[in-house]
């Protein structure tokens with residue numbers, strides 16, 4: 001009698017453990033179904049043409065921001081820098097991409113300096129306004145230019161603070177709200193790296 | 200009975216006066232600054248000896264996208280953070296100055312539906328016997344048009360002016376972004 005009871009408990013615990021192994025629960029917001037991430041035909045801070053499709057096999061972490069945003073954007077980029085550090089060797093399979101929401105002021109020179117302060121492998125993209133605007137639209141990024149008449153800045157850009165994850169097959173998989181703990185992002189990226197999608 | 204009334208009145212007057220006095224003395228100690236820091240930022244590539252970028256300084260290929268600007272010149276910016284502690288009556292920071300940047304402004308960041316909105320503010324209010332934290336994603340002293348590189352270990356002097364007319368000199372160390 002007791003034996004049967006014990007066996008059923010063991011079976012239950014085993015089932016639970018197995019189900020836990022199988023399904024990793026992402027901490028970011030999962031995009032279902034995963035769709036191909038829209039292409040970003042832009043130019044990086046070194047003057048090289050950028051194509052998302054060149055990064056198949058890597059996880060791409062995407063952030064939209066601008067260099068004259070010394071407050072929030074550096075926080076997000078600082079978080080991404082720490083994500084890369086914590087990933088260790090896995091960081092070689094991850095590319096961080098920063099897309100400008102302020103093409104006028106984000107000159108290649110400024111982008112180089114700005115991004116180098118975080119991680120020299122980070123890419124900063126800029127390009128034609130129409131291409132950028134299509135990218136904002138495709139990724140659902142709010143970008144609003146606001147004049148600051150009494151400020152030395154002249155204007156600022158209100159913008160969304162999400163970080164997006166694109167998997168090794170080029171599918172747009174996850175988004176993290178601003179302020180998501182670094183460890184949560186690391187954990188999600190490791191899960192993507194562990195289970196590459198069929199390519 | 201009357202004597203008691205007079206006594207009580209006197210006590211109230213004394214208390215009120217003492218209250219005034221106390222305000223006055225703490226006023227001089229009013230707002231103080233704790234844990235100031237400034238975000239590291241680079242002015243020019245040539246000056247970047249961080250090593251990580253190696254030869255980046257020599258080559259700045261701009262591939263025809265160097266001049267997007269219409270008179271809006273690019274300039275390096277940074278921000279200063281600190282805790283404003285107020286031991287006295289309600290006061291506010293109404294001005295910030297520093298020789299490190301062309302414009303020094305008081306800013307705030309408001310987050311709405313995950314959209315970040317940075318705005319210039321007239322003042323940063325510090326409640327009586329309270330404190331306000333200047334931190335990323337919130338209030339900050341914005342440094343616009345840096346006059347020099349801000350490298351880790353450097354120190355930036357910022358002078359704050361309170362609404363009550365006091366000036367506070369802040370020595371803020373530069374930290375990594």
Ligand SMILES: [Cu+2]
Pocket residue numbers: 070071278306307317318339341
């Ligand atoms: Cu600001």
